[in-house]
């Protein structure tokens with residue numbers, strides 16, 4: 195598996211490049227850097243909104259926003275892994291918090307809406 199980012203020749207079963215940590219099955223797109231922070235910010239915002247809606251007792255909306263937040267958060271948490279940026283850990287943390295808040299909003303919202 196030749197790394198699409200740095201060209202390093204990795205063993206066949208490698209998922210992340212031994213040299214630059216790039217996922218070798220994903221094409222290298224340099225301009226993803228800006229998208230990463232954007233998606234992480236959206237994931238966090240959706241998580242906060244989903245939780246807020248739950249506490250405002252708008253359970254159906256909390257579940258809906260939480261569902262979207264989980265999709266965006268699940269994507270956002272993986273995007274920074276594709277980067278070699280210094281704030282990788284910060285972005286993953288932000289996306290992770292957003293993902294957790296979305297899951298909480300979704301599950302609690304759905305639970306309360308169904309009951």
Ligand SMILES: [Zn+2]
Pocket residue numbers: 197198199200201202211212213214215216
């Ligand atoms: Zn590489």
